[in-house]
Amino acid sequence: MRTTRHTLLALAVTTAIGLTACGADDTPASSAAPSTAALVLYNAQHEEVGQAWADAFTAKTGIKVEVRNGSDFELANQIIAEGAASPADVFITENSPAMALVSSKDLFAPVDAATKAQVPAEYSSSKGDWVGVAARSTVFVYNSTQVTDAQLPQSIMDLAKPEWKGRFGISPSGADFQAIVSAVYAVQGDAAAAAWLQGVKDNAKIYRGNSTIMKAANAGEVPGGVIYHYYWYGDQADGGAGSSNTKLKFFGNKDAGAFLSVSGGGVLKSSKHPAEAQRFLAYMSGPEGQKLLADSDALEYSVGTGVAANPKLKPLAELDIPPVDLNTLNGPKVIEEMQRVGLL
Template identity: 45%
Template structure:
C-alpha cells in the first residue's frame, strides 16, 4: 500500500523537476535588451537574430540617458542582459560604474579599436558624423561657417535648426565642453539658443531644411542619408556640409552595445553583440 502511494508522488516530483528544467532552459534561451536605438530598427534586428540563433529577444525601449540612469539604479539587480544605445557617453558612464562585463575579443576585433571601449567593455556598432544640412536653394556651401562655434554669432540668427533633446546632441555638447571648458561652452549654448529654431529630433531638422523652412541645421549625417534615400535625387533640395580642419563640429559619434556584469544569459548576450557587428546585420 505504501509503495503504491509512493510511486505517484515520485513521478510528480520528477514532473516538477522537469518543468523547472524546461523553464530554466527557456530563460537561458532569451535575452533582455535595454534599447535606446530606433525602435523600428531594433525590432527588425531582434527578429532576424531570433531566426538565426533561436535566442529570444525581449526589448525595453527608452531614451539613452534614462535607460543608463535606470541601469545605474538597478545595479546588480537589473534584468537587462544587453544595453544598446546611440551614444557612447552612456556606455562610458556604465563602464565607470563597473556595471559591464568584457566583450568577446573576436567581436571587438571586427570594429576598429578607436571606436570601442579601451577597456573592452563595449563595442562600437555604428559611427555617425555631426554635420550641417543646408538647403541648396537658400545658401551655398562656400557661405557656411568654418566652425561650429560660428553658429552662435549674431549673423546666424534665425538661420539654423537644432534638436537639443535628441540623443545625438549630447555627445556634441560633451565634446565642446571637453575642448573649451564650462564657461565657453555655456556662452556658445546661449548664442545657439538665441539663434536657433528648436526641433524635437534630427529628422525634423533635416526635413524642414530640405523643404526650405530653414537655411541650415545641425544633424548627424545618417538622417540626411535616410531622407535622401526616401525622396530620391529630384526631391532632395539639401546637401551636407562637413567641417574641416578637425573642427569639433565634425564629431564622430559612436553608437554601441554592452553586456551587463549581472547578465542572466551572458552567452546569448555575447552572441547578440557578435551579430550586431556582423556583415549580415550591416
C-alpha cells in the first residue's frame, strides 16, 4: 500500500528536522539566539504545507509557530479588518491576488534584503513587501479518448470560441480559477479579457473544485477543464484512479493560460515579533524550506533560487510563463467581473 500523502509530507519534515539539527542556520535574516517569542501564522496554503514549514522552523530555531488556517481572501480580508490589532505575524497564501490585496493596503513590512535575494524577482512583489514560497501552474486537463492533440486549445483564449461550448469545466467559486482570470486580465487587457470571460460563462460547465473537474474529465463527463497542475500529479502519484484517462496541456508560449500562480509570504507591519517573523519568512523561502517543499508530496513548484522542483513535475524553466506583475493582480475587480457575467 502506498503511504498517504499526508504521511509523506510528515516524513519530509522529519528528514528536514534531522538535517537541520546538525547544520548551521542558513536563514539570511536574524541569526540571533533562539527567541521565546511565539509567532502566529495565518496560513491560506494547504494546511499540511504550512504546518510542515512551521514544525521544521521550530525544530531548527526553537521559535514556536501557531498556525491558523483559512482561505486566501478569508484571511486577507480578516487581516485588513484587524488592521494594526491583527495577531498575525506572517501571512502565506495559495495564490497571488490575496497577497496583492493586503499589499495594496500597505499592511506588509518590507522583506529583508537577503530574503528577497533568495527568490527571483518575477516570483515576488514588485513593492518588495512579500516573496514567493511556492507556485502552481495553470493547465488544461483533458480526456485523451475524447480530445486529440490536434483538437486541443492552443490558448486559454480559445475556450471562449463556439466550438468549446459545453466541452470544458471550471470552478469559478474557488480562488484558483479567480487567480487565473486575474492573469487573463493582466495579460490581455480589460476589453479582451471581459469578452473572453463572457465566452467562458457561455461555454463552460460549472464544477466545485479542481479535483472534481479532473475526475469529470477522467470519467468522460466533460472532455476537459482548467485546473492547477498538482491535482493531476498528485492523483497520478496515488495510483491514478481519478486521472488515468487524462493528460495535461501546458499552454506555454507566454499565453495567459500558462500563468504561474505564486503562493506568497509576507510579514505584517503589526507583527509583535518582527525579527522572528522575518526569520521564519527567510526559512520558508530559503534553501531548507524550499527543499522541504520540493521533497514532499505536495507537488507544488519550489521557487527559491537553486532549489529544483520535484522531479515528477514538468521543469519550471519549460513552462514559458507570461510576464505578470503579481502585485497588480486585482482580486476584488475580478470578482466583480465574474459577478457581472454571472459566474459568481
